[in-house]
Amino acid sequence: EAQVTQNPRYLITVTGKKLTVTCSQNMNHEYMSWYRQDPGLGLRQIYYSMNVEVTDKGDVPEGYKVSRKEKRNFPLILESPSPNQTSLYFCASSRGQGGSPLHFGNGTRLTVT
Amino acid sequence: GQNIDQPTEMTATEGAIVQINCTYQTSGFNGLFWYQQHAGEAPTFLSYNVLDGLEEKGRFSSFLSRSKGYSYLLLKELQMKDSASYLCAVRELGTSNYQLIWGAGTKLIIKP
Numbered sequence: 001e002a003q004v005t006q007n008p009r010y011l012i013t014v015t016g017k018k019l020t021v022t023c024s025q026n027m028n029h030e031y032m033s034w035y036r037q038d039p040g041l042g043l044r045q046i047y048y049s050m051n052v053e054v055t056d057k058g059d060v061p062e063g064y065k066v067s068r069k070e071k072r073n074f075p076l077i078l079e080s081p082s083p084n085q086t087s088l089y090f091c092a093s094s095r096g097q098g099g100s101p102l103h104f105g106n107g108t109r110l111t112v113t
Numbered sequence: 114g115q116n117i118d119q120p121t122e123m124t125a126t127e128g129a130i131v132q133i134n135c136t137y138q139t140s141g142f143n144g145l146f147w148y149q150q151h152a153g154e155a156p157t158f159l160s161y162n163v164l165d166g167l168e169e170k171g172r173f174s175s176f177l178s179r180s181k182g183y184s185y186l187l188l189k190e191l192q193m194k195d196s197a198s199y200l201c202a203v204r205e206l207g208t209s210n211y212q213l214i215w216g217a218g219t220k221l222i223i224k225p
Contacts, residue, residue, distance in 0.1 A: 040217060041217065042200070042216060042217035043156075043215040044215075048212070088153075090155060099144060099146075099161035099163060101158035102148075102156075102158070103158075104156050104157070105155060107153070107154070
C-alpha cells in the first residue's frame with residue numbers, strides 16, 4: 001500500500017530534550033516536506049527536500065533540522081524543543097510534477113512542557 | 114504579496130449543496146489544489162485545477178477563474194461524513210517545483 005509513515009503519533013516531552021520525528025514513504029517520491037499546523041494558522045512549511053541531499057528552508061524553519069540521506073526517509077529533528085513548538089506536525093511527499101498531489105502522513109501531535 | 118482567503122467556517126444541511134470559496138493573490142499562478150481534512154487527521158487530496166473551468170468528481174466539483182483569482186469547491190448531496198475542513202492551496206510560478214501557499218482552511222459543519 002502506498003503510504004507516508006510518521007512516528008510517533010503522539011509525543012510529550014520537556015523543554016530542551018532532543019527529539020526526532022521519523023517520516024518514510026514507499027512511493028519513490030522525490031519531493032518531501034514537513035509542515036506544522038496550529039489552530040487558525042493553517043499549514044506552515046518547516047523544511048522541504050527536492051531530492052536526496054537537497055534540503056531547503058520553508059516558512060518557519062527556526063528550531064528545526066532535517067536530513068535526506070535516502071530517498072524514502074526525511075526525519076525532523078528538534079535539537080532543543082521549546083513550548084512554542086507544541087503543534088501537530090505532518091510529513092508529506094509527492095512526485096513533484098504538475099498536478100501531482102501531496103500524500104500526507106498521519107501526523108504527530110507534539111507537546112513540549 | 115501572496116495571500117489566500119477562505120471563509121473560516123460554514124454550516125450546511127445534510128442532503129443540500131454547499132460552495133466553499135477561495136480567493137488568491139499571487140505574482141504568478143501555476144495550479145490550485147483542494148484538500149479535505151477531518152479533525153486530527155491528515156489532509157487528503159480532492160482536486161487540482163490549472164485551467165479555467167469546472168472539474169467534476171462525483172459529488173465534488175472544483176471551479177477556477179484565473180483572471181479573477183478565484184476558485185470554489187462545490188459539494189453536492191451533503192453527507193454527515195463531509196463535516197471536515199477544506200484547504201485551498203496555490204502553487205506560484207517561479208517557485209521551486211512544488212511549493213504551495215496554503216489557505217487557513219474552511220471548517221464545514223453538516224447538520225442533520
